Amino acid sequence: xxxxxxxxxxxxxxxxxxxxxxxxxxxxxxxxxxxxxxxxxxxxxxxxxxxxxxxxxxxxxxxxxxxxxxxxxxxxxxxxxxxxxxxxxxxxxxxxxxxxxxxxxxxxxxxxxxxxxxxxxxxxxxxxxxxxxxxxxxxxxxxxxxxxxxxxxxxxxxxxxxxxxxx
Numbered sequence: 466x467x468x469x470x471x472x473x474x475x476x477x478x479x480x481x482x483x484x485x486x487x488x489x490x491x492x493x494x495x496x497x498x499x500x501x502x503x504x505x506x507x508x509x510x511x512x513x514x515x516x517x518x519x520x521x522x523x524x525x526x527x528x529x530x531x532x533x534x535x536x537x538x539x540x541x542x543x544x545x546x547x548x549x550x551x552x553x554x555x556x557x558x559x560x561x562x563x564x565x566x567x568x569x570x571x572x573x574x575x576x577x578x579x580x581x582x583x584x585x586x587x588x589x590x591x592x593x594x595x596x597x598x599x600x601x602x603x604x605x606x607x608x609x610x611x612x613x614x615x616x617x618x619x620x621x622x623x624x625x626x627x628x629x630x631x632x
Contacts, residue, residue, distance in 0.1 A: 466613045469530045471505040471523045475537035480510040488535040488598045516549035524589035530616045536596030547582040554584030565604040588619045
């Protein structure tokens with residue numbers, strides 16, 4: 466299954482040009498190696514309204530199955546990605562972030578400090594990853610095996626009364 470992916474880097478410093486975005490391109494390369502189609506990439510500042518607006522636009526477009534964010538999940542005052550994500554998702558998917566934190570913490574004890582969130586908006590899965598390139602890639606690798614199945618389930622439309630798939 467080919468996943469259609471959007472990758473958003475959330476970083477004031479990368480947005481302003483003060484620091485190169487390393488995580489976004491690393492995640493793009495990884496996704497492309499998996500055969501996923503990266504449709505959209507963007508660098509955003511750590512501003513809740515801009516993050517929310519972009520998540521809503523991407524999820525509602527119908528062209529994206531998976532939005533991956535990198536950055537803004539820590540304890541710094543400007544780390545706002547989880548709050549923006551929680552404001553736009555319709556269903557939480559806590560198992561994904563629990564698995565990422567649990568397995569990442571084996572390699573890096575600080576991984577338990579991640580405030581990442583994940584959830585569904587429309588038929589799009591949104592997942593927050595750390596801003597550190599190593600942490601972002603490791604986290605995505607941990608959950609990669611279940612993502613095609615998750616997307617497949619979201620793509621299905623079933624009439625709850627008849628049980629028939631809707632076209």
